[in-house]
Amino acid sequence: MTASPDINAERLWADIMTMGAIGATEGGGSFRPALSDADREGRNLFRYWAQEAGLTVTVDEIGNMFARREGEDPSLPPLMIGSHLDTQMPGGKFDGVLGVLAGLAVVRSLNAGGIATRRAIEIVNFTNEEGARFQPGIMGSSVFAGLSRLDEALSRKDDEGTLLGDELVRIGYAGSRPVGGRPVHKYLELHIEQGPEMEAAGVTIAAVSNSSWGCSGFIDIKGENGHSQTAPMSKRRNALVAAAQLIIEIEAIGAENEPDGMVSATVIRNWPNNRVNIPHLTKLSYVVVHATEPGRASIISRIESAVKRIADETGLSIHNANSHYRQRLDLSSELCGQVLEAAADRGYPSMTLPTLTSHDALSMTQICPTAIIFVPCKGGISHSEKEWCEPYQVAAGARVLLDMTLKIANEL
Amino acid sequence: MTASPDINAERLWADIMTMGAIGATEGGGSFRPALSDADREGRNLFRYWAQEAGLTVTVDEIGNMFARREGEDPSLPPLMIGSHLDTQMPGGKFDGVLGVLAGLAVVRSLNAGGIATRRAIEIVNFTNEEGARFQPGIMGSSVFAGLSRLDEALSRKDDEGTLLGDELVRIGYAGSRPVGGRPVHKYLELHIEQGPEMEAAGVTIAAVSNSSWGCSGFIDIKGENGHSQTAPMSKRRNALVAAAQLIIEIEAIGAENEPDGMVSATVIRNWPNNRVNIPHLTKLSYVVVHATEPGRASIISRIESAVKRIADETGLSIHNANSHYRQRLDLSSELCGQVLEAAADRGYPSMTLPTLTSHDALSMTQICPTAIIFVPCKGGISHSEKEWCEPYQVAAGARVLLDMTLKIANEL
Structure with a gap:
């Protein structure tokens, strides 16, 4: 074996900027929601780059894309590296994109070094992680891991009533490969942190230990x-005014739970508007996250109390329902330790962190050992056109991914 | 001339209930927004009833319908009686409908008594008074009175981007008659009050003296x-939270201006929702009404101050713009006096009242002497499925309309 290979950091950075130019927004972000024309363009570019790197690209029935670099023993389950190319409406240039394009950078690096691996490496672009246009998100990985059903995913509709399955056909990514049902050796996802902890701690790499408790x-x-x-005025029964009171209460409940938990009302619909x-009907929705189960329960119960109090005060009928419960999931502690070791070997300061939000990797924890590698994002800002990760941080994440790939893809 | 004719109150009530059944909602109201399928059905029924009563129905290019009972001297400008058949989404059974169908009841009564009039009588159903699906409202009467342009009205779009002109063709009411441009002798509109004053005063009839100062x-x-x-939480710049604060402030400003003025935030749009x-962008809108110009200015200025204060407190950029200014308009004082006389002759307790909201009649004040006759609505509730007017109140309003018609349609 030759000297340890390196990442072409300039090429990776240029690729991220090029992908970000598809659906580029004036504010510096990208608008590439799942199954839009821009998503198709992004997918086409990824396929082109993957084929250029000698990879074989296949697409499954939910549109997940797999770019495979064959291993010395094709019968062994592959190492998967991935994330997603879809964005929020608008989103930033890094969320998801980094994990997919860093996978390409790793493979190019192996190619440049003439390095074969025992196991195949598959770079995956999961369909509709963001859940921006079609809900719920984490869709492609969830069907892949057998956590939700293909037919249900295909029958989801956007706000205009357009079927997800029809859009998948329209953009040319209704693949023929069955979804999931095949063994995966391990799964690695490089992602921006989407919070402020790494910046505050001055580290470049974080190994994610576990997810949080959440619900909607x-x-x-x-x-x-x-x-x-x-x-x-005195006789008005204005649903929007009661909604406004609740929005403010929910924000205050969130503020009191910082830093372990948070909640904001983020969605409102109002009739007849x-x-x-x-207004005779107003609907709100919100997402709760908390590090602990009792913390989540306390937030839910405080919102429930606010609902009751405001219903009593206004005489309006107000109903709160919670669903989309998400329990804490643990990432592989062995892989977590390997992330920290790889960071140390490269001289990057590192830490372990929980993740507050969901990722495709959380689906993958259900079928194989999984790691999430975080790099910082500026000011903790994500789902934003201002989302930013410095070039040296991008390169550091890709190098850790490369080192772990070399190790894991050669495992027996 | 035979004995003074009467209204067939049972028939009028049944007609109102029958019209209300088109687009009927579970809550007891109607959902018949302008240029919907239900609007077409309502128009077809009105045309059928009008033709059955011997009237000639014509339709102009904005879809206004005119049902004409010829006069002894066809060269004289007609007396017009009318209102609108479109509703809010949903609306009640009386707003607008009463004024059109009471016109039919008046004509049927003249027919039954074999009574001819010197001037023609035209019952008009103005297009899109409510502005529910296509904004702005008061559309058909405004174009008729030369206050707004036909081509601009036809090019309005609904939330789905559908053109008003296309919908008019689709439902078969893109008429060939030029809009307006012809003399009208006088215009009478019977309408529910949409406020609580008449019920509080215990009167059956009100003559409307003037409109209010308004803006959006x-x-x-x-x-x-x-x-x-x-x-x-502490770093969030949540546009929806600032919107919630403003909704509450605006409601409080409205409450402090009661009874002379009012304002509520009624419309909200939120991105990305x-x-x-x-949320990075939230838009609110509201309508201000006040009896006086200084009162309107004071409400606008207080909202502007709240906007500045909340912008300062939150650090968000908040911008308020006012438009759709509506100044006070006076109805004909002569006709107003005649409404009170007609009520007295029939033994109905009456009063004069300003109107807080807009009506097709306000457009008509610009081209001919105009009166609005109010009957009460229960609890002051309108734009509601619960909107209600008692049968005896409906009959009283129609009788006053009949008596005024007999007088005015015979004027030289």
Whole structure:
């Protein structure tokens, strides 16, 4: 074996910028929601680059893309490296993209060094991680890991009523390969942190230990129709006003739970949403995350109390329902330790961290040992056009990924 | 001339209930927004009833329908009686419908008594008074009175981007008659009050003296994108939270101005409106009404101050713009006096009242002497499935309309 290979950091950075130019927004982000025209363009570019690197690209029935570099023993389950190329509406240049394109950088590096591996390496682009246009997110990896059903995913509709399955056909990514059902040796995902902890601690690499407790909440507020130019103020039963009180309460509950937990109302729909009418129905939704189960329960219970109090005060009917419960999942502690070792070998300061949000890797924990490698993002900002990761941080993450790949892809 | 004719109150009530059944909602209202399939059905029924009563129905290029009972001297400008058949989404059974169908009841009564009039009588159903699906409202009467342009009205789009002109063709009401440009002798509109004053005063009839000062406001709040599961609470720049504060402030400003003025935030749009994202843009709108110009100015200025204060407190960029200014308009004082006389002759307790909201009649004040006759609505509730007017109140309004018609349609 020759000297330890390196990543072509300039090429990786240029690739990330090029991908970010597809669906580029004025504010410096990308608008590439799953199954949009821009998603197709992003996928096409990834396929082109993968084929250029000698990889074989296959697509499964939910549109997950696998770019395979064959191993010396093709019968062994592959090492998978991946993430997703879809973005929020708009999103940034790094969330998801980094994990896929760093995989390409790793493979190019092996190619440049003429390095074969025992196991095949597959770079995966999972469909619809973001859940921006079609809910829920973490979709492609969830079907791949057998956690949700293909037919249900294909029958999801966007706000205009368009079927996900139809859009997959339209953009040319309704593949023929069955989804999942095949062994995976291990799964590695390089991702930006999406929080401020690494920046605060001054580290370049974090190994993710576990996920958090989460759930979503859905509040329906029923007011009464009325004419906004004539109904006496004192008799109005304005659902939007009660919603406003709840938005403020929920934000305060979030603030009191920092740093272990958080919650904000982020979605509102209002009927009839016409200037001359008093709103008779307003719906809110929110996401709760907390490091502990009792913490999550406490947030839910405090929101429930606020709902009851505001319903009593306003005389409106308000109903809160929670679903999409997400329990803490542990990443592989062995792989976590290897991330820290690889960082130390390269001289990068590192730490372990929980992840507050979900990732495709969390689906993969259900079928194989899985690691998430974090690099920092500026100011902890993500799902934002301002999302940013410095070139040296991108390169550091890719180098750790390369070193772990060399080790794991040669495992027996 | 025979004995004074009467209204067939049972038939009128049944007609209102029958019209209300088109687009009927579970809550007891109607969902018949302008140029919907239900609007077409309502128009078809009105045309059928009008033709059955011997009237000639014509339709102009904006879809306004005119059902004409010829006068002894066809060269004289007609008396017009009317309102609109479209509803809010949903609306009630009386707003607009009463004014059109009471016109039919008046004509049927003249027919039954074999009574001819010197001037023609035209019952008009104006297109899109409500502005529920296509904005702005008061559309058909505004174009008819030369206050707005036909081509601009036809090019309005609904939320799905559908053109008003295309919908008019689709439902078969893109008429060939030029809009307006012809003399109208006088215009009478019977309408529910949409406020609580008549019920409180115990009267059956009100003559409307004037309209109020009004305007609409549009607030844009710019926050910052962010991940709702990871961004620290203390660093969030959540546009929706600032919007919530403003909704509450605006409601309080409205409450302090009661009874002379009112304002509520009624419309909200939020981006990206996805659970995992902190909203970066939220838009609110509201309608201000006040009896006086200084009162309107004071409400606008207080909202402007709240915007500045909340922008300062949150550090967000918030911008308020006001438009759709509506100044006080006076109805014909002569006709107003005649409404009170007609009520007295029939033994109905009456009063004069301003109107807080807009009506097709306000467009008509610009081209001919115009009266609005109010009957009460239960609890002051309108733009609501619960909107209600008692049968005896409906009959009383129609009788006053009949008596005024007999007088005015015979004027030289």
